[in-house]
Amino acid sequence: MPAKRQAKRRLLALGLVALALFVALNVVAYQHAWRMTHFVSTARALNHLKHFSVLGKIAVLFQGVEIPRPTVSVIPAKSPQPARTVTWWHATV
Numbered sequence: 001m002p003a004k005r006q007a008k009r010r011l012l013a014l015g016l017v018a019l020a021l022f023v024a025l026n027v028v029a030y031q032h033a034w035r036m037t038h039f040v041s042t043a044r045a046l047n048h049l050k051h052f053s054v055l056g057k058i059a060v061l062f063q064g065v066e067i068p069r070p071t072v073s074v075i076p077a078k079s080p081q082p083a084r085t086v087t088w089w090h091a092t093v
Helices: 002-037 046-051 054-063
Strands: none
Touching: 002 054
């Protein structure tokens, strides 16, 4: 009997560890998705990730990548013409 009870406890412990890992990975995935869909005004430059400290790399791994708000750097000389509307009810068939 004790061996059966010990096997149940191990299976329960393994199930709880798997559940905790599943929840933790979902929290990380949610955090990444939220960061990818919400712009920030200023973001850390990730092109120099090799210069980050270990703690900074771990923070990016768990919190997600900050994406800066896109800015327009080139202003066209002439603005595009507005779209013209077509009135179909004046067309003859």
